[in-house]
Amino acid sequence: MFKIFIRKHYSVLLISLSLVSLILVWWFLSLFFRPEFLPSPILVFRDVLAISVSGQFLSHMYYTLLRIICGFALAMLISLVLGIAMGRSKYVEKFFEAEVLVGLTIPALAWSVISIMWFGLKNFAAIFAITVLITPVITLNVVQGMKNLDKSLIEMAKAFESNRGLVIKTIIIPQLLSYLFAATRFGLGLAWKIVVIAEMLGLSNGIGYMIAFWFGMFSMKDVLAWTLSFTLVMLIFEYGLLGRLEKWATRWRPTISF
Amino acid sequence: MANIIVEDLHKSFIKEDGGIVEVLNGVTFTTNHEEFVCLLGPSGCGKSTILNIIIGLITDYSGKLILSEEGLNQKVRIGYVFQTPRLLNWKTLKDNIVFALEATGVQEEQRGKIAEEYLNLIGLADSAGKYPLFCSEGEKARVGIARALAIEPDILLMDEPFSHLDEITARRLRIELLKIWSKKRKTVVFVTHNALEAVYLADRIYILSQKPTTTIEQVQIDLKRPRILEDIRLLEYQKEVLRRMGI
Numbered sequence: 001m002f003k004i005f006i007r008k009h010y011s012v013l014l015i016s017l018s019l020v021s022l023i024l025v026w027w028f029l030s031l032f033f034r035p036e037f038l039p040s041p042i043l044v045f046r047d048v049l050a051i052s053v054s055g056q057f058l059s060h061m062y063y064t065l066l067r068i069i070c071g072f073a074l075a076m077l078i079s080l081v082l083g084i085a086m087g088r089s090k091y092v093e094k095f096f097e098a099e100v101l102v103g104l105t106i107p108a109l110a111w112s113v114i115s116i117m118w119f120g121l122k123n124f125a126a127i128f129a130i131t132v133l134i135t136p137v138i139t140l141n142v143v144q145g146m147k148n149l150d151k152s153l154i155e156m157a158k159a160f161e162s163n164r165g166l167v168i169k170t171i172i173i174p175q176l177l178s179y180l181f182a183a184t185r186f187g188l189g190l191a192w193k194i195v196v197i198a199e200m201l202g203l204s205n206g207i208g209y210m211i212a213f214w215f216g217m218f219s220m221k222d223v224l225a226w227t228l229s230f231t232l233v234m235l236i237f238e239y240g241l242l243g244r245l246e247k248w249a250t251r252w253r254p255t256i257s258f
Numbered sequence: 259m260a261n262i263i264v265e266d267l268h269k270s271f272i273k274e275d276g277g278i279v280e281v282l283n284g285v286t287f288t289t290n291h292e293e294f295v296c297l298l299g300p301s302g303c304g305k306s307t308i309l310n311i312i313i314g315l316i317t318d319y320s321g322k323l324i325l326s327e328e329g330l331n332q333k334v335r336i337g338y339v340f341q342t343p344r345l346l347n348w349k350t351l352k353d354n355i356v357f358a359l360e361a362t363g364v365q366e367e368q369r370g371k372i373a374e375e376y377l378n379l380i381g382l383a384d385s386a387g388k389y390p391l392f393c394s395e396g397e398k399a400r401v402g403i404a405r406a407l408a409i410e411p412d413i414l415l416m417d418e419p420f421s422h423l424d425e426i427t428a429r430r431l432r433i434e435l436l437k438i439w440s441k442k443r444k445t446v447v448f449v450t451h452n453a454l455e456a457v458y459l460a461d462r463i464y465i466l467s468q469k470p471t472t473t474i475e476q477v478q479i480d481l482k483r484p485r486i487l488e489d490i491r492l493l494e495y496q497k498e499v500l501r502r503m504g505i
Contacts, residue, residue, distance in 0.1 A: 035355060145396070152340075152344055153344055153346065155315060155343040155344075157357075157361060158314075159338040159340075159365075160357075160358045160361040160405075161362055166357075166360065170349070170357055174346070174348040251389075252348045252389040252391060253389075253391060254392060
């Protein structure tokens with residue numbers, strides 16, 4: 001009975017065990033330092049609770065999320081158009097290749113500074129920074145997906161006199177989907193990192209702003225509380241939402257076991 | 259009365275280095291109504307090219323191609339069974355057939371019912387909700403056939419559909435194919451490089467040459483159905499066909 005339970009839920013059990021031991025190590029280490037340097041997890045979690053209950057966290061998280069979602073959606077749109085065009089024509093691909101490579105190389109911090117200098121201390125500065133940072137990454141994924149399209153299936157559809165719309169809906173998009181999921185994962189991962197930098201540098205709300213604020217006060221406890229809460233939300237988003245969605249969308253694929 | 263008339267078909271491809279490969283150099287054959295015709299030729303002799311011209315995937319060729327439906331001026335509907343099943347892995351077996359029906363323009367209300375009917379015909383009614391990657395090669399090949407039949411074609415084109423299967427599965431499927439064909443008679447053009455398969459299945463065989471391909475001659479198989487693979491007369495026919503192929 002117990003064995004079956006472990007075998008069935010081993011991944012959840014192991015992840016919980018790993019997290020609990022991490023917190024224990026943190027707590028143990030905190031015994032040797034002043035709380036201004038390394039506060040104990042109890043202090044930090046009490047803070048997390050406080051900012052959650054007061055609604056402070058939620059209101060700043062709202063701005064941060066809004067920026068991420070807008071920037072990400074914009075990047076996805078541009079990447080789809082660009083990536084499909086690049087995947088279809090080798091001339092278009094060669095033309096935009098340099099731009100994509102340059103885009104991949106420019107550091108996130110540079111983009112944040114540039115977009116704040118251009119657009120001022122506004123929401124759009126953060127959105128712009130996210131969009132330019134992640135567009136090249138997603139574009140590359142879409143191009144890859146386009147190149148790996150199974151042409152024999154498109155031929156099959158033509159043999160059954162399928163029209164273009166049906167081919168795109170039932171043959172092309174499902175094949176691109178796994179590439180888009182990979183791109184979304186990677187793109188969102190980059191987005192949360194840059195949005196915080198942009199908020200820190202030039203905005204007056206959002207998680208990054210609050211971390212910068214508490215950095216100014218030199219309060220490690222609050223910096224950790226804000227960082228942890230933010231990370232938690234992102235984890236839930238990535239594994240809870242995105243992971244589940246991906247699992248559902250690829251249910252036709254047998255899981256590979258080595 | 260759906261027939262195919264192919265006369266003096268020529269086709270060449272241009273290679274990437276600019277050279278020209280001549281694939282078809284005068285292919286001629288006809289089918290009769292509800293006849294099972296095999297095109298038998300060595301591997302790589304451009305058999306698939308012939309079928310791709312008939313279905314319209316290749317349009318730049320020279321020669322005559324007539325698809326006729328006697329008395330009516332309507333379009334002839336063609337079902338195509340590919341060498342590999344070419345199923346959509348993200349759709350269930352049933353939805354793979356539904357896709358073909360939707361592509362061909364069958365009314366939405368009827369698609370599900372027709373798909374189930376044809377899954378039943380190939381003995382996979384219980385697997386309607388299965389995804390292709392969870393199926394055996396034999397099951398996938400069956401669905402490929404059901405998909406082509408479900409659109410109620412006038413003509414069925416088959417491109418070595420059993421060549422990638424193990425011999426036992428292939429034998430079983432040949433028997434099933436003939437059973438289904440006896441129920442749903444169609445004009446069939448079946449391409450193969452397997453002489454025994456050809457004499458077992460066909461009413462008439464056209465023997466094709468090496469590339470550039472021409473039709474060498476035709477052999478009528480006068481054996482009653484259902485045929486038995488070990489029938490001595492069948493093996494005689496095989497010998498005869500192989501001799502004419504120059505083997």
